[in-house]
Amino acid sequence: MSFKTDSVTNMAKSATQYVCTECGWTGAKWFGRCPECGQWGTIEEFHEARPGKTRSPGASNSSGRRTQASVLSAEAQAQPISQVGSESVERVPTGFEEFDRVLGGGVVPGSVMLVAGEPGIGKSTLLLETAGNVARSQPGSVLYISGEESQAQVRMRASRVGAIDDSLLLAATTDLGTVLGLIEQTKPSLAIVDSAQTITSQDVDGISGGSTQVREVASALIDLAKTYDIPVMLVGHVTKDGAIAGPRTLEHLVDVVCQFEGDSQTALRMLHAAKNRFGPTDEVGCFDMSGQGIEEVKDPARLFLSASEAPVEGTCVTFTLDGHRSLPIEIQALVTASVLPTPRRNANGIDANRLAMLAAVLYRHGKVNLLTRDLYVSTIAGGLAKEPGCDLAVAAALASANSAKPIAKTTCAIGEISLTGQVRPVPQLAHRLSEAARLGFTRAVVPVHRGGRATKPSAGLEVIEVSTLADALEALGAR
The missing domain is CATH 3.40.50.300 (P-loop containing nucleotide triphosphate hydrolases)
Known part of the structure; x- marks a missing residue:
């Protein structure tokens, strides 16, 4: 009698499991904290569906020997990968x-x-x-x-x-x-x-x-x-x-x-x-x-650019990558005198910590003192400029706003800025420059090529290579 009771109890236990809703961990015991991902309160009870009583094709008889071999269907047969058909699948277009x-x-x-x-x-x-x-x-x-x-x-x-x-x-x-x-x-x-x-x-x-x-x-x-x-x-x-x-x-x-x-x-x-x-x-x-x-x-390129044709101080355009698509992002900066002991650093569309770092690099290596000023930096139409390749445009917009010297609307800046004031290369620069030429830009300030080779310019686009932040600000006319 006790054997039957234990069997029923074990069956009941096996039918209930606990699953973490965060990482998918499963176990037979509840925990307040998931042992896999460490999240609290994510373990929930999960009842497995009871399988039907079916006999396996390869079940054993009373003597322990198999009475018949498992029969596999034609689809389940293993075969060399070279002999597997490669029929083309016709996709269904969504209309978009x-x-x-x-x-x-x-x-x-x-x-x-x-x-x-x-x-x-x-x-x-x-x-x-x-x-x-x-x-x-x-x-x-x-x-x-x-x-x-x-x-x-x-x-x-x-x-x-x-x-x-x-x-x-x-x-x-x-x-x-x-x-x-x-x-x-x-x-x-x-x-x-x-x-x-x-x-x-x-x-x-x-x-x-x-x-x-x-x-x-x-x-x-x-x-x-x-x-x-x-x-x-x-x-x-x-x-x-x-x-x-x-x-x-x-x-x-x-x-x-x-x-x-x-x-x-x-x-x-x-x-x-x-x-x-x-x-x-x-x-x-x-x-x-x-x-x-x-x-x-x-063609979403024009969504992230302002409609004004005249150059405005505190703006600079860069090109970021989103998948295989290169998008222009216009950075707008406003620099004002601060009346607070701790100046404001407000950012919309870029990383606020990155903004604070660029302000320090501008002071140390670009000779642009923004440490006691309120800084406001934003993008247009909800664009995101959180890629490191947008650093040069953010720094140029800040310098332009501080010196009241506008950057030409047909000039773009692409590059990552290090703590030492160096302008570092960015991935797929040629793809970004090709998109800049397509949109009518005539000058691009970019970092020096890693291999020392000159960057291949696109048709109608003048490429200016720089290695330091000070050289980039001089080329952009923002100092």
């Missing part, structure tokens, strides 16, 4: 060139993609417009399943963004079984689930959006996508820290993870691929959020 650029050319059939972002950033709008584009251009239907809105609410948004099409099917449910049944019944060319945190399964315990439910929902949708070769897009929520809600294993399970980012104060939206099994992860797509929905921005 910027979206296709990030995905590597379109959506791969049978793949599962997760699009995450802050509330109100435009995730649902982007995918609803994508559903409308695919429904109009591809044979078959597109299934859009909403767990947050009713069918009437989705219909209102679709009318506003122009995503009305007879091939676009709408459904509103939060039950995982219903979602799987709809996908199996319609077999769409694209399925969108908005969102993964609102769908719940009746087979496992846990609240909606918890690690247990999110893991079960993602696993079921991935199995269905691979079985029927249907691409599935999931909308993912983020936490207050900006991380994707749910266990980290969710990001490991899906094929593509995209982050939809942007400043709520501006209309610019950026789509980055944090993970992509079928394409690059260093591409970025630019979109514009308006009252009529989301529009792609194929």
